[in-house]
Amino acid sequence: xxxxxxxxxxxxxxxxxxxxxxxxxxxxxxxxxxRLHLIGDSLPRVDxxxxxTGTAKYAYDQxxxxxxxxxxxxxxxxxxxxxxxxxDKASRMPGVKAVLKIPDIFEDKSARYAGAEIAAVAAExxxxxxxxxxxxxxxxxxxxxxxxxEDSRKDGxxxxxxxxxxxxxxxxxxMGRRGGGNGDSRLARQEAAVKEIIDQADVAVEGExxxxxxxxxxxxxxxxxxTWEDGRLIFWASxxxxxxxxxxxxxxxxxxxxxxxxxxxxxxGGGFGSKFSAGREGVLGALLSKExxxxxxxxxxxxxxxxxxxxxxxxxxxxxxxxxxxxxxLGTRIRxxxxxxxxxxxxxxxxxxxxxxxxTDKIExxxxxxxxxxxxxxxxxxxxxxFALEQMMDMAAEGIGMDRVEFRKKNDDHPIRKVEYxxxxxxxxxxxxxxxxxxxxxxxxxxxxSNLWFSAGGGGASALVRxxxxxxxxxxxxxxxxxxxxxxxxxxxxxxxxxxxxxxxxTRIGNTDDPKGPASGGSTTIGTVTPAARLAxxxxxxxxxxxxxxxxxxxxxxxxxxxxxxxxxxxxxxNLNFKDACALMDDDAIEVLKGRPRRNYEGFSDTNAGVxxxxxxxxxxxxxxxxxxxxxxxxxxxxxxxxxxxxQVRGGVIQGVSFALFERRVxxxxxxxxxxxxxxxxxxxxxxxxxEIDVVLLDVYNGKSNTQVMGLGEPPIVATAAxxxxxxxxxxxxxxxxxxxxxxxxxxxxxxxxxARGTSEKKGERL
Amino acid sequence: MAMQKPELLPEDVCPCLxxxxxxxxxxxxxxxxxxxxxxxxxxxxxxxxxxxxxPDGDDVCPExxxxxxxxxxxxxxxx
Numbered sequence: 140x141x142x143x144x145x146x147x148x149x150x151x152x153x154x155x156x157x158x159x160x161x162x163x164x165x166x167x168x169x170x171x172x173x174r175l176h177l178i179g180d181s182l183p184r185v186d187x188x189x190x191x192t193g194t195a196k197y198a199y200d201q202x203x204x205x206x207x208x209x210x211x212x213x214x215x216x217x218x219x220x221x222x223x224x225x226x227d228k229a230s231r232m233p234g235v236k237a238v239l240k241i242p243d244i245f246e247d248k249s250a251r252y253a254g255a256e257i258a259a260v261a262a263e264x265x266x267x268x269x270x271x272x273x274x275x276x277x278x279x280x281x282x283x284x285x286x287x288x289e290d291s292r293k294d295g296x297x298x299x300x301x302x303x304x305x306x307x308x309x310x311x312x313x314m315g316r317r318g319g320g321n322g323d324s325r326l327a328r329q330e331a332a333v334k335e336i337i338d339q340a341d342v343a344v345e346g347e348x349x350x351x352x353x354x355x356x357x358x359x360x361x362x363x364x365x366t367w368e369d370g371r372l373i374f375w376a377s378x379x380x381x382x383x384x385x386x387x388x389x390x391x392x393x394x395x396x397x398x399x400x401x402x403x404x405x406x407x408g409g410g411f412g413s414k415f416s417a418g419r420e421g422v423l424g425a426l427l428s429k430e431x432x433x434x435x436x437x438x439x440x441x442x443x444x445x446x447x448x449x450x451x452x453x454x455x456x457x458x459x460x461x462x463x464x465x466x467x468x469l470g471t472r473i474r475x476x477x478x479x480x481x482x483x484x485x486x487x488x489x490x491x492x493x494x495x496x497x498x499t500d501k502i503e504x505x506x507x508x509x510x511x512x513x514x515x516x517x518x519x520x521x522x523x524x525x526f527a528l529e530q531m532m533d534m535a536a537e538g539i540g541m542d543r544v545e546f547r548k549k550n551d552d553h554p555i556r557k558v559e560y561x562x563x564x565x566x567x568x569x570x571x572x573x574x575x576x577x578x579x580x581x582x583x584x585x586x587x588x589s590n591l592w593f594s595a596g597g598g599g600a601s602a603l604v605r606x607x608x609x610x611x612x613x614x615x616x617x618x619x620x621x622x623x624x625x626x627x628x629x630x631x632x633x634x635x636x637x638x639x640x641x642x643x644x645x646t647r648i649g650n651t652d653d654p655k656g657p658a659s660g661g662s663t664t665i666g667t668v669t670p671a672a673r674l675a676x677x678x679x680x681x682x683x684x685x686x687x688x689x690x691x692x693x694x695x696x697x698x699x700x701x702x703x704x705x706x707x708x709x710x711x712x713x714n715l716n717f718k719d720a721c722a723l724m725d726d727d728a729i730e731v732l733k734g735r736p737r738r739n740y741e742g743f744s745d746t747n748a749g750v751x752x753x754x755x756x757x758x759x760x761x762x763x764x765x766x767x768x769x770x771x772x773x774x775x776x777x778x779x780x781x782x783x784x785x786x787q788v789r790g791g792v793i794q795g796v797s798f799a800l801f802e803r804r805v806x807x808x809x810x811x812x813x814x815x816x817x818x819x820x821x822x823x824x825x826x827x828x829x830x831e832i833d834v835v836l837l838d839v840y841n842g843k844s845n846t847q848v849m850g851l852g853e854p855p856i857v858a859t860a861a862x863x864x865x866x867x868x869x870x871x872x873x874x875x876x877x878x879x880x881x882x883x884x885x886x887x888x889x890x891x892x893x894x895a896r897g898t899s900e901k902k903g904e905r906l
Numbered sequence: 907m908a909m910q911k912p913e914l915l916p917e918d919v920c921p922c923l924x925x926x927x928x929x930x931x932x933x934x935x936x937x938x939x940x941x942x943x944x945x946x947x948x949x950x951x952x953x954x955x956x957x958x959x960x961p962d963g964d965d966v967c968p969e970x971x972x973x974x975x976x977x978x979x980x981x982x983x984x985x
Contacts, residue, residue, distance in 0.1 A: 246954055246961035246977075301963035311946035383929035392922045392953045392979060415926045419956045479949065482958035482965055487946025503946050512958055513949065515926050520947035597931030658929035667931045735931070 148743035165736040181782035201364040209437035210268035214250035217284035217509040217811025225276040234267035236431035251481040254446030261427040284509040299507035308483040311503040333500035336470030340461025342538040348527035351803035353451040359408020362438035372397040379410035380658030405649040412515035413449035445816035449514030452486035456527040473501040480512035490524035518853035529588040529861035556748035559772040567752035586865025588858035590749030594850035595843035596666025601654035604675040610718035618656025624783030636676035638700035662850025675733035742843040753862040762882030766830040774837040776849035795859020797824035920971035
């Protein structure tokens with residue numbers, strides 16, 4: 140059953156009416172004229188004190204009685220098959236309680252990268268477990284390897300995979316089920332058509348752009364602590380998918396096959412997309428614990444985290460764009476390559492999103508290398524795609540002599556982004572003159588780039604709201620908070636609906652014994668769980684008001700809760716506070732479980748936007764790039780809590796600047812090993828490198844759910860590196876096509892620029 | 907014994923196949939196997955190997971993890 144309602148959608152004081160169909164028991168989205176007492180307020184996280192004082196217990200902190208330590212032996216070879224593993228000596232070592240061989244557990248005798256799992260041990264102390272690993276004897280059949288895209292693509296390159304696997308495979312458009320055809324002739328026709336468009340365009344620009352592998356580097360590494368109690372597996376996991384983790388432990392096809400499993404992830408020290416699966420470490424932890432009969436602590440160390448727990452694939456993106464003199468993009472050709480490690484899938488780049496880029500001819504290839512596998516990484520494919528696309532946008536604008544922002548507007552239909560451009564432009568000082576500092580040494584520049592995201596959440600989650608006779612309120616959902624502020628925001632939504640302060644609502648999350656919730660991915664968590672929480676709170680409130688009305692002789696439909704009191708709609712307080720109203724219950728509590736209402740497909744916009752502008756200073760003597768300021772204009776539907784929202788945007792910008800200037804995996808091509816598998820040599824942006832971040836949030840009534848929340852965790856990282864790169868180009872007058880933008884690359888670009896001066900430099904052409 | 911499939915996994919795709927989008931909300935899950943959406947940035951892994959290759963060493967992907975593949979599980983594999 141559905142009901143038809145009319146709502147207002149829009150933003151910035153510009154609203155229009157829209158008639159939408161919503162689920163019969165759903166509540167109307169908050170309207171611009173509603174006087175909300177919590178929603179829209181900047182409130183500190185409810186768990187902030189616990190986190191900063193150390194009382195918050197992460198998976199790593201768990202210490203059940205009798206706990207021992209699990210460790211994993213990893214391959215030193217980049218490409219090998221396991222001939223034999225002798226664990227006899229290790230099994231007899233002091234303190235050793237369990238030993239497992241990877242081929243026995245995972246039906247896998249290959250070690251396709253240096254760091255691949257070979258065996259696992261559980262012992263009473265970490266030192267004993269490490270000593271036992273050293274006692275394991277492994278015979279390998281060592282094979283030649285290649286660890287870079289360039290090496291792997293060469294004719295005669297060593298085979299990374301097994302059987303008939305080629306090193307390079309087309310991943311988009313997807314190959315047909317049997318590997319052939321799937322419209323190859325259609326692709327050829329499209330290639331020819333786009334070539335013709337570009338050839339006939341007024342201006343054509345092209346470039347080859349490269350981004351490096353970026354590891355997730357969460358502060359808390361992967362893994363967890365687990366124990367078995369009467370056949371039930373209890374796993375304190377560092378996970379961004381509590382229910383997905385549980386499924387991997389209980390599935391009929393899993394290695395663990397637990398009959399029951401409880402996953403607890405009350406606090407998670409970051410995931411960024413890498414913690415959806417339990418991973419081999421999770422399975423090994425559970426099996427070691429089962430064999431040893433005691434709890435096992437199985438957390439990766441930092442080296443293992445860097446080697447085997449995921450990364451953002453690198454990319455080589457070749458783009459060519461044809462543009463008309465009046466600024467319309469007519470056609471774009473894209474070819475890209477990237478390595479997701481030993482497979483081929485997942486290494487694409489979203490370089491054809493955001494703008495209207497005309498007829499498009501795009502083919503992407505995945506390239507196998509003997510390196511640790513990639514995983515989803517905050518906005519998978521988008522930051523690397525934006526890095527190429529946004530530079531092409533600047534190059535095309537320069538090619539036709541058009542302002543870079545106006546060129547973007549010309550090729551962008553998004554109603555929100557059109558406003559955001561001007562905000563970013565004004566706040567970064569786009570049109571200001573930036574005098575050169577010193578004798579031609581330090582130059583400043585500005586760059587702009589855009590975000591795009593597309594999630595308003597969806598079904599499959601439930602929330603339980605409980606109001607007790609003594610006035611306690613609790614909301615429960617089993618999903619996790621990986622840093623987005625889910626715990627706080629869920630509490631705010633329930634408190635708003637019940638007319639309470641946030642402190643009066645307790646939020647329980649991160650426990651699979653509670654109602655089902657989503658994995659934290661695709662920036663969907665808050666958009667998925669808060670409509671369920673609001674709906675459950677609404678119906679719990681109605682039940683309470685029915686009781687109040689019956690006991691007081693009032694009419695329930697005329698009552699509501701506000702300012703911790705029962706009031707009569709249109710009249711005012713009835714001098715009955717929330718606690719006294721709860722005391723009228725005959726039973727000890729009201730409990731309402733509600734599923735997330737069906738998504739409203741109609742709304743103001745299916746996507747949220749976002750624009751970022753960067754101001755950089757480049758030292759031409761040292762090559763150092765300093766990002767002075769990033770203006771991040773963001774929208775995410777209705778902003779529930781500006782403080783936690785800003786925190787998301789700041790985090791995305793920081794990770795984006797880090798991607799732009801510092802981060803890259805360094806592989807030893809001869810040895811086939813990662814050289815910077817730590818956080819000393821793998822450079823991540825530090826506090827001293829952090830720019831001023833000016834966050835501007837637009838509050839959008841999009842009508843997509845009863846809380847109208849859109850995704851915000853990922854979009855803020857999309858634009859940052861691209862905006863920085865464009866700003867560097869603006870400062871120097873020469874473009875840098877490769878990330879990270881290191882001093883060495885800057886100095887090389889300056890040298891090329893200076894060498895080319897005096898010749899007829901073509902705008903947009905790579906020097 | 908009938909093989910119970912994870913929710914929304916296409917009928918003839920191996921039940922051991924997993925990917926992130928299967929764990930998100932229902933709207934997202936539907937897109938997990940569409941070409942146009944996440945295909946080029948999606949990662950698939952196998953529950954048996956917990957890796958991007960299956961027990962037969964070949965890639966894990968919706969196109970490849972189908973009946974007829976050597977490692978495609980039978981009901982007996984559940985026990």
